[in-house]
Amino acid sequence: MTDKATLPGPTPGAGVARYGAGRRRTAGRPGRVRRALTPYLFLLPWIVGVIAVTLGPMAASLYLSFTDYNLVGRLNWVGLDNYRRMFTDDPRFFAAAGVTFRYVLLSVPLQLAFALALALLLNRGVRGLSIYRSVYYLPSLLGSSVAVAILWRQVFGRSGLVNRALEVVGFENLPNWIATPQHALQTLVVLNVWTFGSPMIIFLAGLRQIPTELYEAASVDGAGSARKFAMITVPLLTPVIFFNLILQMIHAFQAFTQAYIISGGNGGPVDSTLFYTLYLYQKAFTDFDMGYASAMAWVLLVVIAAFTAIAFSTSRYWVYYGGDR
The missing domain is CATH 1.20.5 (Single alpha-helices involved in coiled-coils or other helix-helix interfaces)
Structure with missing residues (x-):
C-alpha cells in the first residue's frame, strides 16, 4: 500500500x-x-x-443600354432594341466606326515608328539626354489638351503656319486642311504622332536594357547597323513594342478631345472626323439618348477587348522574352 x-x-x-x-x-x-x-x-x-x-x-x-432613357424622364425597358438600331438603322454609327478604325490603323504604327526612331537616336549617348527626354515628352503631356487642339486648328487652317511654310517653298492654292474632308483626319493623325513622348521614353528604357556585348559580338562577326537592328534590337525590344502597341491602340480607340475641338463638336467636315467617342457623346448629351449611348459604350468595350485579345493571342509568334526559344 x-x-x-x-x-x-x-x-x-x-x-x-x-x-x-x-x-x-x-x-x-x-x-x-x-x-x-x-x-x-x-x-x-x-x-x-x-x-x-x-x-x-x-x-x-x-x-x-437595354433602356430608352433621356436623362430626365422615366426608364423604359426596350431590351436589345438599342443594339438592333445601332447595327441596322444608324448609318452614322458605321461612319464613326470607320473613321475610328482608319485613325487607329494610321496613327498607332506611325507614332510607334517615330517614337522608336527618336529613341534609337537618343540612345547613341547624346549629351544632355535628360533635357532631351523632358523636351520630347512634353507633347505627350499636352497632346490631349484643349489648348493644343485649338492651336492645331490654327496651324492647319487656310492661313496657318503649315500653309505659310509651304507657300515659302513655292506651293500655291493650298487648302484649309482642317475643313477639307480628304485631309481633316490626316491632321488628327499627325497630332497623335506628335504626342510620341510617352512611347519614346518606354522605348528608350527598353534599349538601355539590351546588353552591349551582343552588339560588340555582332560587330566582330561583321554585322552592319541594319543587321544589328534587325537581329538584335528588334527581337529584344518586342516586349516593349508589344506593351506600347496595346497602350497606344486603346488610347487611339478612345480619342475624343482633338476631334471635338477641331471639328467644332460635330465631327465635320462631312463626318470625316466623327470619332466613335464623339458620336457617343453626341447621342448622350446632344440627343439625350443615354440608353443608346450606353449601348455604344459597351460595343466599344467589346471591340477594344477583342483587339487586345487578338494582340495577346498572336504575341507568342513574334514577342521574344528572355527565356523563350
Whole structure:
C-alpha cells in the first residue's frame, strides 16, 4: 500500500500556467482575425473607389443600354432594341466606326515608328539626354489638351503656319486642311504622332536594357547597323513594342478631345472626323439618348477587348522574352 506522503502532489504554479495558456488561446482568436482583416482595412479605400467609380457605373451603364432613357424622364425597358438600331438603322454609327478604325490603323504604327526612331537616336549617348527626354515628352503631356487642339486648328487652317511654310517653298492654292474632308483626319493623325513622348521614353528604357556585348559580338562577326537592328534590337525590344502597341491602340480607340475641338463638336467636315467617342457623346448629351449611348459604350468595350485579345493571342509568334526559344 502506497504511503500518501509519497504520492505526487500538484506541481506549484501548474494551474496558473494552464489558466494563462487558456487565456492566450482565447485571446489569440480575435488577434488572428484582426491580423487577417488588417490588409483589407488598408485596401478599403481602393475597394470603395472601384465599386463606386468603376464597377457601379459599369453596371448602371449596362442596365441603361437595354433602356430608352433621356436623362430626365422615366426608364423604359426596350431590351436589345438599342443594339438592333445601332447595327441596322444608324448609318452614322458605321461612319464613326470607320473613321475610328482608319485613325487607329494610321496613327498607332506611325507614332510607334517615330517614337522608336527618336529613341534609337537618343540612345547613341547624346549629351544632355535628360533635357532631351523632358523636351520630347512634353507633347505627350499636352497632346490631349484643349489648348493644343485649338492651336492645331490654327496651324492647319487656310492661313496657318503649315500653309505659310509651304507657300515659302513655292506651293500655291493650298487648302484649309482642317475643313477639307480628304485631309481633316490626316491632321488628327499627325497630332497623335506628335504626342510620341510617352512611347519614346518606354522605348528608350527598353534599349538601355539590351546588353552591349551582343552588339560588340555582332560587330566582330561583321554585322552592319541594319543587321544589328534587325537581329538584335528588334527581337529584344518586342516586349516593349508589344506593351506600347496595346497602350497606344486603346488610347487611339478612345480619342475624343482633338476631334471635338477641331471639328467644332460635330465631327465635320462631312463626318470625316466623327470619332466613335464623339458620336457617343453626341447621342448622350446632344440627343439625350443615354440608353443608346450606353449601348455604344459597351460595343466599344467589346471591340477594344477583342483587339487586345487578338494582340495577346498572336504575341507568342513574334514577342521574344528572355527565356523563350
